[in-house]
Amino acid sequence: MDSIFNYEHPxxxxxxxxxxxxxxxxxxxxxxxxxxxxxxxYKRLVEPHQNKWCLPGGFLNIDEMPEDNIRRxxxxxxxxxxxWLEQLYTFCDIDRDxxxxxxxxxxxxxxxxxxxxxFESKAVWFTVRQNADKSMTFQNNDFDDSxxxxxxxxxxSDLGFDHYNIIKIALTRLQSKILYSDIIFNLLPETFxxxxxxxxxxxxxxxKDTAANFRRKVTDxxxxxxxxxxxxxxxxxxxxxxxSEKQKIGKSENxxxx
Amino acid sequence: MDSIFNYEHPxxxxxxxxxxxxxxxxxxxxxxxxxxxxxxxYKRLVEPHQNKWCLPGGFLNIDEMPEDNIRRxxxxxxxxxxxWLEQLYTFCDIDRDxxxxxxxxxxxxxxxxxxxxxFESKAVWFTVRQNADKSMTFQNNDFDDSxxxxxxxxxxSDLGFDHYNIIKIALTRLQSKILYSDIIFNLLPETFxxxxxxxxxxxxxxxKDTAANFRRKVTDxxxxxxxxxxxxxxxxxxxxxxxSEKQKIGKSENxxxx
DNA sequence: ATAATAGTGTCTGTCAGACAATATCGT
DNA sequence: ACGATATTGTCTGACAGACACTATTAT
Numbered sequence: 001m002d003s004i005f006n007y008e009h010p011x012x013x014x015x016x017x018x019x020x021x022x023x024x025x026x027x028x029x030x031x032x033x034x035x036x037x038x039x040x041x042y043k044r045l046v047e048p049h050q051n052k053w054c055l056p057g058g059f060l061n062i063d064e065m066p067e068d069n070i071r072r073x074x075x076x077x078x079x080x081x082x083x084w085l086e087q088l089y090t091f092c093d094i095d096r097d098x099x100x101x102x103x104x105x106x107x108x109x110x111x112x113x114x115x116x117x118x119f120e121s122k123a124v125w126f127t128v129r130q131n132a133d134k135s136m137t138f139q140n141n142d143f144d145d146s147x148x149x150x151x152x153x154x155x156x157s158d159l160g161f162d163h164y165n166i167i168k169i170a171l172t173r174l175q176s177k178i179l180y181s182d183i184i185f186n187l188l189p190e191t192f193x194x195x196x197x198x199x200x201x202x203x204x205x206x207x208k209d210t211a212a213n214f215r216r217k218v219t220d221x222x223x224x225x226x227x228x229x230x231x232x233x234x235x236x237x238x239x240x241x242x243x244s245e246k247q248k249i250g251k252s253e254n255x256x257x258x
Numbered sequence: 259m260d261s262i263f264n265y266e267h268p269x270x271x272x273x274x275x276x277x278x279x280x281x282x283x284x285x286x287x288x289x290x291x292x293x294x295x296x297x298x299x300y301k302r303l304v305e306p307h308q309n310k311w312c313l314p315g316g317f318l319n320i321d322e323m324p325e326d327n328i329r330r331x332x333x334x335x336x337x338x339x340x341x342w343l344e345q346l347y348t349f350c351d352i353d354r355d356x357x358x359x360x361x362x363x364x365x366x367x368x369x370x371x372x373x374x375x376x377f378e379s380k381a382v383w384f385t386v387r388q389n390a391d392k393s394m395t396f397q398n399n400d401f402d403d404s405x406x407x408x409x410x411x412x413x414x415s416d417l418g419f420d421h422y423n424i425i426k427i428a429l430t431r432l433q434s435k436i437l438y439s440d441i442i443f444n445l446l447p448e449t450f451x452x453x454x455x456x457x458x459x460x461x462x463x464x465x466k467d468t469a470a471n472f473r474r475k476v477t478d479x480x481x482x483x484x485x486x487x488x489x490x491x492x493x494x495x496x497x498x499x500x501x502s503e504k505q506k507i508g509k510s511e512n513x514x515x516x
Numbered sequence: 517a518t519a520a521t522a523g524t525g526t527c528t529g530t531c532a533g534a535c536a537a538t539a540t541c542g543t
Numbered sequence: 544a545c546g547a548t549a550t551t552g553t554c555t556g557a558c559a560g561a562c563a564c565t566a567t568t569a570t
Contacts, residue, residue: 008320012268012361030542030547062266062359066350090348090363092324101320103270105348105361195549212551213533234548235541288520288569453522470524471560492521493567 010101014070015057015091015163016040017170018083018109020116021187021200022125030233035199038116039138039167041154042077042123048098049160053138055167056123057104066105074109077123082115084186088170096162104162108170110186124149128171130206136168175205182221185242191225193237194218220248268359272328273315273349273421274298275428276341276367278374279445279458280383288491293457296374297396297425298367299412300335300381306356307418311396313425314381315362324363332367335381340373342444346428354420362420366428368444382407386429388464394426433463440479443500449483451495452476481505 018040023033041053056077060069067085075081088106096102116125124145126138138154156164178184178201187200198214209217223243228236276298281291299311314335318327325343333339346364354360374383382403384396396412414422436442436459445458456472467475481501486494 007317009267010270010318010320012270032548059265060268062268063352065352066348087347089345090324092363094321094323103363105350193549209532210534211549212535213531215550217532231541231548233542234546235539235550237549286520290521451522467559468561469522470562471558473523475559489521489568491569492519493523493569495522 010103011097012060012066013057013097013102013104014060014066014073014107015055015104015166016070016074016083016085016107016109017055017088017167018074018111019128019170019174019187020111020125021113021203022116022127023113023196023199032195032231035196035203037128037203038125039128040074040078040123041126041138041159044160052160053126053154053158053163054160055106055163059102060105067107070107070109078119078121080111080115080118080121083109083111084183085109086183088166088173091162091166093162104166106166106170108173110174110183112187112189114189126152126154128167130171136164136171178204182242188242191227191239191241193229193239194222195237197222197240223247268361269355270318270324271315271360271362272318272324272331272365273313273362273424274328274332274343274365274367275313275346275425276332276369277386277428277432277445278369278383279371279461280374280385281371281454281457290453290489293454293461295386295461296383297386298332298336298381299384299396299417302418310418311384311412311416311421312418313364313421317360318363325365328365328367336377336379338369338373338376338379341367341369342441343367344441346424346431349420349424351420362424364424364428366431368432368441370445370447372447384410384412386425388429394422394429436462440500446500449485449497449499451487451497452480453495455480455498 020038020040022036022038024036026033040056042056044050044052044054056073057070058073060066066087070085071081071083074083085107088108091104091106094101096104119125124140125142126140129137129139131137135156138158140149140152142150159167174183184197184200184204188197194215195211197218198209198211201214202208221243222240225239225241227239229239230236278296278298280294280296282294284291298314300314302308302310302312314331315328316331318324324345328343329339329341332341343365346366349362349364352359354362377383382398383400384398387395387397389395393414396416398407398410400408417425432441442455442458442462446455452473453469455476456467456469459472460466479501480498483497483499485497487497488494
C-alpha cells in the first residue's frame with residue numbers, strides 16, 4: 001500500500017438513533033390510546049462510560065458499508081431486522097471517545113410498532129419526553145422489562161459519549177422531516193386510521209391540531225382502503241395506507257428536494 | 259491502546275463543494291450583469307484519477323477537526339480563507355478510492371464574489387451549468403486562467419472519484435436550503451440590491467420569478483440601508499443587508515428546525 | 517422622449533387555522 | 544338517549560403567482 005497511508009488515522013464507528021411508536025393502553029375501554037415516541041438504548045457494561053446508556057452502534061470494518069454495520073448492530077442488540085435508516089450526521093469531536101480518535105457516522109432509524117415488539121434483547125425502549133426547556137428525558141414504563149430498569153428515568157448525564165447530543169439532533173431532524181416528506185409512515189403499520197396518524201404527528205411535534213385541518217393536510221399523502229377499525233364503544237374509522245409516489249398527482253413542483 | 263483498536267480500519271478524508279457567484283459583464287453598459295454559479299475544482303497531477311478534475315480536500319489527521327482540515331485544504335488550493343461551511347454528507351462506497359477504503363466527509367461551502375477573487379491558485383473556478391436532463395457540466399470562461407483551461411468544458415467523466423456525485427448532492431442541498439434558510443447571503447456582498455439577490459436565487463434554482471412577488475417573499479429576510487447603487491443608464495436601486503435573527507419579528511414559529 | 521431598471525398595487529387561488537356541525541358506532 | 548370518536552363544512556387571514564402599473568435615472 002502507498003506510503004501516504006502509513007500514518008495514524010481516526011477510527012470510524014456508527015451509531016443509530018432508532019425511534020418507534022408505542023400506543024399506550026387507555027384508561028377506559030371507551031378511550032382511544034395515546035402514542036408515545038420511544039428510543040432504543042442499551043447499558044454499557046464495560047469502560048469507558050461503564051453503566052451509561054448508549055445508542056446501538058459499533059466500529060466499522062474496512063470492507064463494510066456503515067448502513068450494513070449499523071443494521072447488524074441494531075439486530076445484535078434488539079433482534080430486530082426491519083428498520084428504515086438514513087444517514088444523520090458525522091460526529092467528529094476530538095475527544096468524543098476517551099480511548100482514541102473515533103468519528104461516528106450517526107443514523108436516524110425508524111421502525112413501526114409491530115416490528116419493534118419482536119423484541120428479545122440486550123437493549124431497552126425508553127419513552128422520549130420533550131421538556132419545556134428543550135431538554136429531553138427518557139423513561140422506561142414497560143412491565144416486561146427487568147426490575148432494575150422498570151420505571152427508570154434517564155437524563156443527559158446518564159448517557160454515554162456524545163449520545164445525548166446525537167439524539168437531540170436526530171429528534172430535530174425527525175421533527176423537520178415529517179413536515180415535508182413521507183418518513184412518518186415508517187413509524188406506522190401498513191394500514192392505519194387518520195387519528196392514529198395524527199397522534200404520531202402530534203407526539204413527535206408536541207403540537208396539537210384539529211382533526212379537520214389535519215385531515216386536509218394529509219389527504220394527498222394517504223390512500224383510502226375499504227376496511228374499517230372495529231373498536232368498541234364508538235364509531236369505526238376508515239383505514240388508510242401510504243400513497244406511493246406514483247399515486248400522487250401534480251404536486252411534484254412543490255416537493256422538497258432532499 | 260486497547261486491543262480492539264489493533265485492526266485495519268478505513269481512512270477518512272474531507273472534500274468540499276465550494277460555490278460562489280460570478281457576475282458576468284453585461285453586453286451593453288445599459289444592461290445589468292447576470293449571475294453565474296461557480297465551483298472550485300483542481301486538476302489531479304498524480305494517480306489515481308490523474309488528470310481528472312477534483313474537489314479540494316485531503317486526508318484527515320488524527321488530531322484534526324474535519325472542518326479545520328477542509329478549510330486548510332481550500333486555502334492551499336485557492337489562497338482563500340473566508341468560506342462558510344457546513345457538513346453535507348459522508349460518502350462511504352467501498353471502492354470510491356482505488357488505493358484503499360477511504361470515507362469522505364463532504365462539506366458544502368459558500369463564499370461571496372469579493373472573497374472568491376482573492377485568488378492565486380492551483381485550482382480553477384468553473385461555471386456550473388444545469389442541463390435539462392438534470393446532468394451538470396462545468397465551464398471555464400475566465401480570461402485570467404491559463405490557455406489550456408480557458409474555454410474548457412467538463413462533464414461527469416472528467417471528474418475524479420465520486421466527486422460528480424458529491425457535487426450533485428451539494429447542489430441539491432443548496433437548492434433546497436436557500437428556500438428555508440439564510441445561507442444565500444454567504445454568496446452575496448455585505449450590501450446588495452434586491453435585484454442582485456433575485457438573480458442569485460434564480461441562477462441557483464433555474465427558475466424565474468417576477469420582481470414584485472420576489473420582493474414580497476424576501477422582505478422579512480433583509481434590512482434597508484440608506485445607500486443606493488450608482489449604476490449608469492437607469493434608476494439607482496436601494497442597497498440592503500441581511501437581517502440578523504434578532505431583527506426578525508414574530509415568525510419564529512414558522513421557521514424550519516434544521 | 518426613450519431605454520432600462522426599480523419598485524408598487526391588485527386580483528386570484530390555495531391552504532392553514534379556528535370552529536361549528538353532522539355522522540355513526542356500542543351500550 | 545348518551546358518550547365517544549369519525550368526518551365534513553365554512554369562514555378567515557396569510558401568502559404565492561400572475562400581471563398591470565408607476566417611478567426614477569442617464570442619455
